[in-house]
Amino acid sequence: MARPRTSVPEREELIELGKDLLSWASADVKDELRLRWCEWFSMKHFFVRAQWKHMIEKEEFRPYYESAQGYLARRWITGNINAGIAQRYLRIYDPELRESEDKDKDADEQRKASALKGEARAIEEEKLKVLSEVQRSKRKLK
Numbered sequence: 649m650a651r652p653r654t655s656v657p658e659r660e661e662l663i664e665l666g667k668d669l670l671s672w673a674s675a676d677v678k679d680e681l682r683l684r685w686c687e688w689f690s691m692k693h694f695f696v697r698a699q700w701k702h703m704i705e706k707e708e709f710r711p712y713y714e715s716a717q718g719y720l721a722r723r724w725i726t727g728n729i730n731a732g733i734a735q736r737y738l739r740i741y742d743p744e745l746r747e748s749e750d751k752d753k754d755a756d757e758q759r760k761a762s763a764l765k766g767e768a769r770a771i772e773e774e775k776l777k778v779l780s781e782v783q784r785s786k787r788k789l790k
Contacts, residue, residue, distance in 0.1 A: 656699055662703065663709075665703070672692070682723075724741060
């Protein structure tokens with residue numbers, strides 16, 4: 649077995665790897681789905697995940713990665729894969745879906761936080777009313 653790579657490849661190799669990734673993602677191979685990134689970076693090229701994360705940020709590799717995302721997303725929406733699994737993976741491969749879901753989740757969290765602040769404010773006001781009544785009652789008893 650080969651040794652794992654210890655660094656991110658240089659510019660020229662990143663371009664060649666990008667072309668290979670795009671070719672791999674777009675290939676329509678019978679009896680092989682080619683759906684998971686790790687099948688390419690880990691199993692085919694023996695990169696560890698940390699290297700993969702650095703590679704996808706490199707400007708020489710990024711365009712190939714983003715194009716490959718489109719090819720892989722298309723595979724998940726064809727209906728050939730269990731819908732529940734496809735929905736989970738589609739978030740990985742479709743950046744627009746991910747951004748939209750993130751915005752929706754952020755908006756929901758902001759609404760919840762706002763509602764909690766309103767409830768806390770109402771509880772505080774009620775507490776102050778009760779304390780005020782207790783103080784008035786104490787004065788009347790004296």
